[in-house]
Amino acid sequence: MSRADEPSDSNEAGESNGRASAMSKGPAPPLTIDVGAIASDAVAQARPDLVTRPTGRAVRAAIEVRISRIARSPSVSLLDFTRVRILDFSCADEVVAKLLVRYMRRDRPREAFFLFRAVGDIHRHAVEEVLGRHGLAAVCDLGGGYELLGSATEEERTAWRTLEHRGRVSLSELAAEFGEQGVPVIRGLADRRVAWCGRRGDARALSEIARNP
Numbered sequence: 001m002s003r004a005d006e007p008s009d010s011n012e013a014g015e016s017n018g019r020a021s022a023m024s025k026g027p028a029p030p031l032t033i034d035v036g037a038i039a040s041d042a043v044a045q046a047r048p049d050l051v052t053r054p055t056g057r058a059v060r061a062a063i064e065v066r067i068s069r070i071a072r073s074p075s076v077s078l079l080d081f082t083r084v085r086i087l088d089f090s091c092a093d094e095v096v097a098k099l100l101v102r103y104m105r106r107d108r109p110r111e112a113f114f115l116f117r118a119v120g121d122i123h124r125h126a127v128e129e130v131l132g133r134h135g136l137a138a139v140c141d142l143g144g145g146y147e148l149l150g151s152a153t154e155e156e157r158t159a160w161r162t163l164e165h166r167g168r169v170s171l172s173e174l175a176a177e178f179g180e181q182g183v184p185v186i187r188g189l190a191d192r193r194v195a196w197c198g199r200r201g202d203a204r205a206l207s208e209i210a211r212n213p
Contacts, residue, residue, distance in 0.1 A: 027113070027196060027204075028072035029213040035095065036083025038062045049086040056094030063099060067112050074111030074196070076209045082118040092126035097134045100193055113193050115206050116140040124149075139194050139206050146207045148194060159185045163195055167208035171201045 036048030042058040050056060067077055079095075081087070087095075096116065103112040119127055119140040131138055131150030140149045148160045159178060163169060163186065174182035186203050189195035196204045 027209050027213070028070050028075040030076045030078055030115075030210045031066065031070055032078045032080055032117075033063055033066055034080050034083065035059065035063075036081070039084065047085065048083045050084055050091035050095065051086055051088045053090040053094060056091030059091070060094045060099050063095070064102070068109065070110075074113060076113045076115065076196070076206055078115045078117050078210055080117045081120070081123055084123065087123045087126050089126050089129060092123070093130045093133075096127055096138060097130040097136055100136050100138060101134065104191070104193055113196060113206055113209075114138065115146070115210055118143075119149075137192055137194050146205075155181065155185050156189060160189055160194060163189075163203055164205045164207060166205075167212075168202060168204045171197075171203060174203065 035050070039048040039050055039055065039059050042062050043055050050059065063077075063079070067075065070077075100114065102108060103110075103114075116127070116138055117140075119142055124140075124142065127138070127140065128149055130136075135151045137148055137150035137152045137156070139146050141147075146164060148157055148164075152160070155178075159174070159182065162174075162177065171183045171186065174186050176182075178185065186195060187197055190197040190203070194206065196206060196209060198204070
């Protein structure tokens with residue numbers, strides 16, 4: 001599914017109002033999810049290797065169950081790949097791309113955002129490939145700090161880097177720095193699940209939320 005495939009504005013008003021009310025409360029404390037441990041449990045294997053699509057699908061389903069148990073929405077989940085030794089394209093498609101798509105859709109079950117931690121050289125190529133294929137972006141810790149991987153315009157990358165550097169900014173500050181396009185760009189990043197925008201006009205980097213819930 002590409003960005004252009006996102007469903008249109010045909011959802012019930014009650015769902016939108018419920019999400020808006022939740023957003024006004026701010027994000028819940030971050031949840032760290034050990035992807036390697038989930039892989040071992042989901043497919044009953046000793047080595048946490050993410051290979052074959054059924055494995056990726058099972059891991060994604062287990063992740064979604066954990067997200068559904070978070071008491072408050074919106075939430076930020078830190079998906080930790082430290083113990084994942086192998087990540088093939090089919091599993092990256094399930095655990096990264098399809099997970100993002102699920103929570104970008106207008107009929108998403110809740111407001112959920114994601115940080116991908118410990119995305120090393122053994123994971124990066126597969127992650128970037130599936131993100132590009134779907135027109136997605138993701139905030140990934142590559143070992144030297146968080147970076148925006150995947151598909152994004154130069155405007156989006158500049159706004160994201162500014163937010164990542166500052167941690168938190170008001171939308172008026174963004175407008176002052178980037179002009180009239182600043183606010184729409186940062187809201188677009190929030191729609192893509194790579195930044196958070198509050199109902200009061202503030203924007204926060206996902207990494208800042210992880211550090212300071």
